Amino acid sequence: MRNLILGFALTALFLIGAALSFLWTPYDHTVLEVTNKLKPPTLAHPFGTDQLGRDILSMIMVGARTSIAVAIVAVGIGIGLGVPLGLAAAASRGSWIDEVIMRGNDLIFAFPSLLIAIMITAVFGPSAVNAIIAIGIFNIPVFARVTRGAALSIWQQDYILAARVAGKGTMRISVEHILPNIANLLIVQGTIQFSLGILAEAALSYVGLGAQPPVPSWGRMLADSQTLFMIAPHITLFPGCAIVLTVLGLNLAGDGLRDLLDPRIRRAGL
Amino acid sequence: MLRYIVTRTGSLCLSLLVASVVIFALIEVVPGDPVAFMLGLNAQPDTVAALREELGLNASVLERYFSWVFGLLQGDLGTSYTYRSPVSEIVAERLVISLPLAAYALALTILIAFPAGILPAAYRGRAADVAVMGGTQLGVAIPNFWFAMIMVMIFAINLRWFSAGGFPGWEAGFFPAMKALTLPAIALALPQASILARVMRSALLDTLGSDYIRTARAKGLTKGQALRRHALRNALIPVLTILGLQFSFLLAGAIIIENVFFLPGLGRLIFQAISQRDLIVVESVVMLLVFAVIFVNFIVDLAYAWVDPRLRVQT
Numbered sequence: 001m002r003n004l005i006l007g008f009a010l011t012a013l014f015l016i017g018a019a020l021s022f023l024w025t026p027y028d029h030t031v032l033e034v035t036n037k038l039k040p041p042t043l044a045h046p047f048g049t050d051q052l053g054r055d056i057l058s059m060i061m062v063g064a065r066t067s068i069a070v071a072i073v074a075v076g077i078g079i080g081l082g083v084p085l086g087l088a089a090a091a092s093r094g095s096w097i098d099e100v101i102m103r104g105n106d107l108i109f110a111f112p113s114l115l116i117a118i119m120i121t122a123v124f125g126p127s128a129v130n131a132i133i134a135i136g137i138f139n140i141p142v143f144a145r146v147t148r149g150a151a152l153s154i155w156q157q158d159y160i161l162a163a164r165v166a167g168k169g170t171m172r173i174s175v176e177h178i179l180p181n182i183a184n185l186l187i188v189q190g191t192i193q194f195s196l197g198i199l200a201e202a203a204l205s206y207v208g209l210g211a212q213p214p215v216p217s218w219g220r221m222l223a224d225s226q227t228l229f230m231i232a233p234h235i236t237l238f239p240g241c242a243i244v245l246t247v248l249g250l251n252l253a254g255d256g257l258r259d260l261l262d263p264r265i266r267r268a269g270l
Numbered sequence: 271m272l273r274y275i276v277t278r279t280g281s282l283c284l285s286l287l288v289a290s291v292v293i294f295a296l297i298e299v300v301p302g303d304p305v306a307f308m309l310g311l312n313a314q315p316d317t318v319a320a321l322r323e324e325l326g327l328n329a330s331v332l333e334r335y336f337s338w339v340f341g342l343l344q345g346d347l348g349t350s351y352t353y354r355s356p357v358s359e360i361v362a363e364r365l366v367i368s369l370p371l372a373a374y375a376l377a378l379t380i381l382i383a384f385p386a387g388i389l390p391a392a393y394r395g396r397a398a399d400v401a402v403m404g405g406t407q408l409g410v411a412i413p414n415f416w417f418a419m420i421m422v423m424i425f426a427i428n429l430r431w432f433s434a435g436g437f438p439g440w441e442a443g444f445f446p447a448m449k450a451l452t453l454p455a456i457a458l459a460l461p462q463a464s465i466l467a468r469v470m471r472s473a474l475l476d477t478l479g480s481d482y483i484r485t486a487r488a489k490g491l492t493k494g495q496a497l498r499r500h501a502l503r504n505a506l507i508p509v510l511t512i513l514g515l516q517f518s519f520l521l522a523g524a525i526i527i528e529n530v531f532f533l534p535g536l537g538r539l540i541f542q543a544i545s546q547r548d549l550i551v552v553e554s555v556v557m558l559l560v561f562a563v564i565f566v567n568f569i570v571d572l573a574y575a576w577v578d579p580r581l582r583v584q585t
Contacts, residue, residue, distance in 0.1 A: 199411075
């Protein structure tokens with residue numbers, strides 16, 4: 001429970017920071033003030049300034065938007081395509097449809113995701129949209145697998161048999177009975193994939209294949225700091241801590257939610 | 271067992287086939303004319319024609335695909351457009367850094383994860399459990415390239431124990447070379463070790479709750495003996511699976527970590543090739559890495575079918 005509260009608090013901090021940045025940031029993150037560059041944290045600039053004199057706190061707030069946008073859409077792709085595939089596979093268990101879907105999943109799983117993401121962004125050019133697609137593709141098999149596994153056990157329930165007797169078709173049962181019953185699991189998985197998405201986006205933009213300037217992103221802030229962090233450690237520390245705390249918060253929230261929603265796991269203590 | 275090997279080999283071949291088609295399509299078909307992509311907008315028409323001829327692009331897509339695949343099967347990865355030398359030679363030069371790095375990181379992962387997984391399981395709910403599990407939560411959340419930068423800050427710049435980057439080459443001796451790979455390997459291993467430790471702990475707790483452990487305890491084994499002799503072995507199956515999957519993360523992670531430490535490995539090669547638009551190198555190196563990952567997972571599958579005969583039945 002403590003984990004859940006801490007996780008939610010960190011996640012909320014991150015979401016509020018991003019939302020607030022639409023209305024207000026301490027400074028304009030696009031304004032360069034080179035005379036004021038690489039200043040360590042002060043009252044005026046709590047996180048200091050970067051090599052171009054931009055306020056790091058403001059950049060982190062705006063950068064959070066990039067992280068959220070990329071990770072949320074990538075999770076959306078995973079849910080939007082993976083869940084229907086998983087439901088279809090479970091509904092037609094053992095048939096060729098199931099077989100094709102699951103083998104396709106295994107195939108995507110077998111690919112090193114970051115490598116393919118790098119290749120996709122290399123071919124189509126670096127951009128936030130391509131980063132989203134690259135990360136999103138690898139979310140599809142994750143959700144398909146979780147959905148299928150959970151749906152299979154729901155299909156065994158008596159109330160599904162009752163629904164069948166009442167004349168409902170496979171599709172309607174999947175949507176009306178199976179989906180609501182596995183929603184908890186999907187939320188938990190969604191939280192985990194969300195945090196993985198933030199890490200992946202940071203890695204891609206760190207190597208220059210994510211969001212492009214002038215859109216701030218945490219990964220690129222770290223990349224920019226790479227040659228300078230020896231003289232100004234703060235330009236590395238703050239964006240890095242932002243990533244760690246956000247991912248930590250989402251992971252704790254995911255774990256906590258899972259324990260809360262499924263008391264059976266609490267005993268096993270994963 | 272034989273039947274299992276045959277089916278698994280079949281799906282291995284299928285995976286490689288699909289992988290090669292996807293990679294080929296992405297690199298050579300999707301961007302339109304690869305030559306226009308490689309040479310940029312201001313290319314002279316005769317340069318374009320010459321490169322088209324050199325790359326064999328005047329053949330049909332199918333012909334190009336098959337000649338690429340047959341080349342790969344014979345160890346011919348094509349010729350780099352920028353380096354003007356066979357890709358296989360360039361790759362071989364880079365592999366002597368990337369492969370030891372991945373192996374070093376894998377060894378560290380196991381070395382960290384086993385104690386970090388067994389200890390919390392043995393002392394579940396106590397301070398050691400809470401501390402180690404808290405540590406692994408943090409380990410999972412830290413981007414490895416940032417962790418690498420922090421380590422450079424502490425161990426290379428402040429303490430001066432290691433150099434901040436670069437590679438002296440194996441001819442400088444085994445220890446200097448390994449020293450240059452140490453920080454990168456730790457940076458790669460930490461997140462993977464955290465994940466593996468968590469898997470290890472939960473797998474151990476699962477087996478510790480089973481009946482045969484109770485029987486073993488009833489026969490007079492101490493908790494530690496039961497854990498060592500019975501639980502650990504059975505917990506190894508999920509741990510092995512995850513370890514196999516982690517190899518791919520280590521390879522892909524190495525691409526990024528090599529950039530942090532300026533190590534001239536495969537990862538640096540890929541990024542240089544991407545920025546120089548040397549598609550032949552990108553294509554062949556990606557295929558090589560994907561092959562390595564799929565093949566390792568295949569070996570892991572066979573390994574635990576061998577360990578656990580039950581897995582051979584359900585293909």
